[in-house]
Amino acid sequence: MLRNKEIRQFTLLYTIMSAAAITIGFTLHTAAGLLATGCAVAFGTAFLLFTKARYKSIARISSQIDRVLHNADHLFIADAEEGELSILHSEITKMTQRIRDQNRELIKEKGHLADSLADIAHQLRTPLTSVNLIMTLLANSPAEGERKAFIRETEELLMQMDRLITSLLKLSRLDAGIVVFQSGPIAVNDLLRTAVRPFLIQMELRNVDLRINCPSGVVIQGDSAWLPEAIQNILKNCLESAGENGKIELICTDNPLYTELTVHDNGPGFSKEEIPRLFDRYYRGSNPNHAGYGIGLALCKLIITQQGGSITAHNHPQGGALFRLRFPK
Structure with missing residues (x-):
């Protein structure tokens, strides 16, 4: 305890005040001096015992924190009575639970990174x-x-x-958060033309029927450099699924809440097992002829969601894959 500067200062001040009170008490009367001495000893003993008990509680908390730092699997911090230590116990319990959760996530990410x-x-x-x-x-x-x-x-x-x-x-x-998206108005027609342009020759060679249905004047907010990249990754997937003599449709609808862009191909669509994992990284699907690396759709989702949009994938009722992108107003 005496390593604590505040305790040393308080002890020194208390000693001086007690000595002064005892001296004055004996000066006035012997009984007053004895009473002052007894009170000083009693108060000093009570303070010592109280401080020692608090230090024991703090030492237990410190030990628990040390166990957390050394990756303890089982950690329990006992409940304290009402007071400052109880609040401290509660906050440390929350902290340890958060550290546990983060540690589990880090272990999962480490395994995922290795894979x-x-x-x-x-x-x-x-x-x-x-x-x-x-x-x-x-x-x-x-x-x-x-x-x-x-x-x-x-x-x-x-x-x-x-x-x-x-x-x-x-x-x-x-x-890593290095990319800073620039938000600005983008005409959807211009966005689609930019996204489709790299695939026009390939579509012509494969005789793929591309249809774009987008009302003029529809505008969304986003980064004009990154959004075409997201749509191009969807088009790559659809172009591969549609195959020779296939068909791809891009349809844009607008309402007061959001602008929706759907991309539909006439390929085989997805199996039920594939749909929940389509946007997982490095997931290449069950098609053995799939030539991708399982990165495009994951990259697409990151680009769209980090700009406030959403993307989902389904099977179209008439067959084929259906990607639905929504950009809120």
Whole structure:
């Protein structure tokens, strides 16, 4: 206790005051001096016992906190009587429960990160292995036609790796909070034209029927640089599902509460097991022919939700996948 500066100061002041009271008491009368001495001893003893009890309680709380810092699995802080220590007990109990919850979440995230890194390593290793094999074949292939074919295949594999790394970097920037979305008015027609433009040639080659139904003058609030990226990730998914001679519809509706954009394809849609996990990272679905990395829809959801919007996926009543995006007014 005497290590506490306040206790030392109080003890010194109490000693001086008690000595002065006892001296004055004996000066006046012996009985007064004895009474002052008894009162000083009684009050000093009571203060000492009370302070010692409080220090024991604080020491127990300190021990409990130390157990929390050392990842104790079972932690119990006993209830105290009404008073300051009771309030302190209550606050520490809340703190320990919050630390427990955060610790559980960190353990889950650590496991998820390990699985994700393993998945990413596998996804990168596959094209790298193919590139190494192609380079070996290229070195031993004298035919000019074969060389050109190998070079084209290598370029495609490198582009796949570049897309994967770019998507991962965007995800990490969004997770770290580095990206600051600029909110401004965006004409939905302009947004859709920007999002669709990179796929027009591919759609023409696959004979995909693209239909856009959006009233003129519809405006939403958002980042004009990032929202096309989100819609493009949905279009990639729909284009892959629709296949040759498929159909993709983009429909925009507007009401006083929100602006809704739906993207519908005529592909096979989703299984019941897939729908809850569609926006999970690195989830590639049950389709063995799926060529993606399970990043696009997760990135899409981050971009939209961090700007106040929402996105859901369903099976269309007439068949195919249906993505519904809502942007509140």
